[in-house]
Amino acid sequence: MLLNQIHSPENLKDLKREQLISLSREFRERIIQVVSRNGGHLASNLGIVELTIALHRVFDSSKDRIIFDVGHQCYVHKMITGRMETFPTIRTLGGISGFPKISESPHDAFDTGHSSTSISAALGLAIARDRFSNGQKIVAVIGDGAMTGGMAFEAMNHAGHLKSGLVVVLNDNEMSISPNVGAVSRYLNKLRIEPYFTTPKEYLEYVVKQIPGFGSKLFNLLSRIEGSLKYLLTPGMFFEDFGFKYLGPVDGYDFELLEETLSFARDHKSPVLVHVLTEKGRGYKPAQDHLPTFHGVGPFEITTGEIKKEPSPPSFTAIFGKTLVEMAQENPRIVAITAAMKEGTGLETFAQTFPDRFFDVGIAEQHAVTMAAGMALGGLRPFVAIYSTFIQRAFDQVIHDVCLMNLPVTICLDRGGLVGEDGPTHHGTFDMSFLRMIPNIIFMVPKDEAELRWMLKFSLTLDGPVAIRYPRGSGMGVSLDRLEPIIKGRAEICREGGDLAILAIGSALYPAMEVSNRFSREGIQAMVVNPRFVKPLDISLLEKLFKKRVPLVTIEEGTLLGGFGSAILESASDLGYCPQVLRIGLSDNFAPQGRPVELRAMLGLDADGIYRKVSEWMVGRTLKKVSAF
Numbered sequence: 001m002l003l004n005q006i007h008s009p010e011n012l013k014d015l016k017r018e019q020l021i022s023l024s025r026e027f028r029e030r031i032i033q034v035v036s037r038n039g040g041h042l043a044s045n046l047g048i049v050e051l052t053i054a055l056h057r058v059f060d061s062s063k064d065r066i067i068f069d070v071g072h073q074c075y076v077h078k079m080i081t082g083r084m085e086t087f088p089t090i091r092t093l094g095g096i097s098g099f100p101k102i103s104e105s106p107h108d109a110f111d112t113g114h115s116s117t118s119i120s121a122a123l124g125l126a127i128a129r130d131r132f133s134n135g136q137k138i139v140a141v142i143g144d145g146a147m148t149g150g151m152a153f154e155a156m157n158h159a160g161h162l163k164s165g166l167v168v169v170l171n172d173n174e175m176s177i178s179p180n181v182g183a184v185s186r187y188l189n190k191l192r193i194e195p196y197f198t199t200p201k202e203y204l205e206y207v208v209k210q211i212p213g214f215g216s217k218l219f220n221l222l223s224r225i226e227g228s229l230k231y232l233l234t235p236g237m238f239f240e241d242f243g244f245k246y247l248g249p250v251d252g253y254d255f256e257l258l259e260e261t262l263s264f265a266r267d268h269k270s271p272v273l274v275h276v277l278t279e280k281g282r283g284y285k286p287a288q289d290h291l292p293t294f295h296g297v298g299p300f301e302i303t304t305g306e307i308k309k310e311p312s313p314p315s316f317t318a319i320f321g322k323t324l325v326e327m328a329q330e331n332p333r334i335v336a337i338t339a340a341m342k343e344g345t346g347l348e349t350f351a352q353t354f355p356d357r358f359f360d361v362g363i364a365e366q367h368a369v370t371m372a373a374g375m376a377l378g379g380l381r382p383f384v385a386i387y388s389t390f391i392q393r394a395f396d397q398v399i400h401d402v403c404l405m406n407l408p409v410t411i412c413l414d415r416g417g418l419v420g421e422d423g424p425t426h427h428g429t430f431d432m433s434f435l436r437m438i439p440n441i442i443f444m445v446p447k448d449e450a451e452l453r454w455m456l457k458f459s460l461t462l463d464g465p466v467a468i469r470y471p472r473g474s475g476m477g478v479s480l481d482r483l484e485p486i487i488k489g490r491a492e493i494c495r496e497g498g499d500l501a502i503l504a505i506g507s508a509l510y511p512a513m514e515v516s517n518r519f520s521r522e523g524i525q526a527m528v529v530n531p532r533f534v535k536p537l538d539i540s541l542l543e544k545l546f547k548k549r550v551p552l553v554t555i556e557e558g559t560l561l562g563g564f565g566s567a568i569l570e571s572a573s574d575l576g577y578c579p580q581v582l583r584i585g586l587s588d589n590f591a592p593q594g595r596p597v598e599l600r601a602m603l604g605l606d607a608d609g610i611y612r613k614v615s616e617w618m619v620g621r622t623l624k625k626v627s628a629f
Helices: 017-038 043-047 049-058 075-083 118-132 150-162 183-192 200-208 215-222 255-267 285-289 291-295 316-330 348-353 365-377 388-403 431-435 449-459 506-521 539-547 564-575 596-602 607-618
Strands: 065-068 138-143 167-172 245-251 272-277 334-338 358-360 381-387 410-414 442-444 466-469 492-495 500-504 526-530 533-535 552-559 581-586
Touching: 017 043, 017 049, 017 075, 017 255, 043 049, 043 285, 043 291, 049 075, 049 138, 049 167, 049 255, 065 118, 118 138, 118 150, 118 167, 167 255, 245 255, 255 272, 285 291, 316 334, 316 348, 316 410, 316 449, 334 365, 348 358, 365 381, 365 388, 381 388, 388 410, 388 431, 410 449, 431 466, 431 552, 442 449, 449 466, 492 506, 500 506, 500 607, 506 526, 506 552, 506 607, 533 564, 539 564, 552 564, 552 607, 564 581, 581 607, 596 607
Parallel strands: 065 138, 138 167, 167 272, 245 272, 334 358, 334 381, 381 410, 410 466, 442 466, 500 526, 500 552, 552 581
Antiparallel strands: 442 533, 492 526
C-alpha cells in the first residue's frame, strides 16, 4: 500500500500521477474505516483528498503555513504530516484532535474549529512574514460555506488593501452542513459552470468568439483596448475587486491542473484566490446521497451507511423542533432563525411547514441575532437556534442589539455543556457565565425535555430577551404531557432534606438525585433543587437556605468562573450571608475531547464524581439538622 509509505509530506514529492490517484483512493478508504468506528466529519474530508495532496506537493508545511478554515477537513493533512499511525485515535479521549492543533504538530498552523477565521489568521501571518522576511508562503483553505461569514470578507478587504502575498484556496463544494444560501452562493454557482481561465483576456476571448460571424474580429479589436473593459466579463470579478487575482474554477480532482495553478499562486507577489471545485462525500455513495447526515456523523456500518444507534428517547434538539412547530401553528408571529444549521438545530420540520417563516442566514451568527432584533422590533417573535459554542460569535449583538432594547428574542442554545468528540472548540461551557451578566436577559436551563417544552412556551409570555440552554443528545425519556407551570425566577424542590442542599442546574439534576439517594442510605438527607433559572435566581429560597446555614453544593456543566455557582455566592454576599458552599463544575481549563460519558467521569461531573467530591468536602464538617421547607 502506498499509504504505508507516507510518513511526511516529502514522501509525496516523487509520486507519479497514477500513484497519486491510487493514494487518493487509499486515503478515502482509511478515512471511511476510522470514521465508521469513531464518528467524525466524513463528507468534507472525502471531498478534499486530492486538493490536500496537491497543497503538500506545492507548499512545504514544515515552513509554509497552511490554515484550514473550520478545520474539520484536515484528516488527510494529519495523515500526511506524520500522524498516520495515530490517525485511528482521532476524536477519542487522549487521541489526536479532529481539528488542527498547534500543540499537536508543527504542521498545524492555527487552531481552528469555528468558521470564517482563516483569511484573517493568514493575513496576520503574512504581515509577520513580511516583517521578518522569513520567506514563508501563507495559504488559507476556506470552504464556500465559510464564505457566508462576514469575517472572511473583512479579512479579504484588508488583504487587498495591504497587497501582501497570500493564497486563499476556496474549496467550493456547494454547501456547508446545510446547502449554502445567499448572494455569494448564487455568484459561486454561476462561476462553477464556466470553463477554467487563468486570465481575464482568456475569458474575454472565450465569450466574444462565441458570437457567430465576426466574433474573432471583435476579439482582436477589444483585446487592444486598455482599461476596465476586459474586466467587465471576468469570472471572479467580485474577488478581483477585493484586490485578489482570481484563478479558476479549477477541477479539484485534476492533479496536473491543481498543482499548476497552486504553483502560480505560490509565486505571485500579491493576494491570489484559487477557486477549486470539489464534491462532498466523493467516493462513498451513502455520504453523497445523504450529505447533511454525513457531514458530522457517529459510528456507522460501512457497507450500508446505516448509522449505529442504540435505542434512546428523542433528543433535546428533536423536542425543541417539534415544540416550536406546535407553537408556530398557534401563533403566526413566531419565526425561526438559524445559522447554516437547519438539521443540527432540529428545524427541518419547521422549515418544511412554514417556509416563509424560516430563515437560514448562512454562517453568520452576528447577522442572525441582529436580524432577530429587527424582527422583534417589527412585531414578530423570533426564536434563534444556535449552538452554545457559536453564540459566542454574536456576543456583542446579544448585548447591544437585543438586550439593550429589551426585545423579545428567544435564543435557543443547543449543545450546552460538554458535547464530546469535537473537543474544546465545540463545548458549550461558557454561556452561563457570559450571558447571565447582561441586563434584561432571562436565562433558563431545563432539567429534562418536558421542562424544555414548557420553557419554550413560557418564553412567549415574556416581553424581553430569553436564553434557553439545553444539552446535546437524548432526553431523559420523561412524559412530554407533564404540565409543570413555570413562574419567573422560581426554583423547584425535587427532594426535601435538611442536612445538605444540592442546587443542580440543567443536566446535572438527575445525577444529583442519584447522589441524594446514596446519602439517604447513609442517613444524610440532602435536599435537591432544580433552579430552572440562572437569571433571575430564586432569592426567596436562597435566603431561607442561607438563614438556616444549610451547607450548599452547586453543580453545573459549565465553567465555574462566573457561572451558576458564582451567582449563588454573589447572592449570599449581597444578602449579607457567608454560607458553606461547594461549587462543582469545570475548572479554569478548556475541556478535552472524548465521549461525553468519559468526560463527565474524568471531570467528576457524573454521579460517582459528584458523590466523591461532596463526601470529601463534608469530612470534618458537622452537619446541622434543620427543618425541611
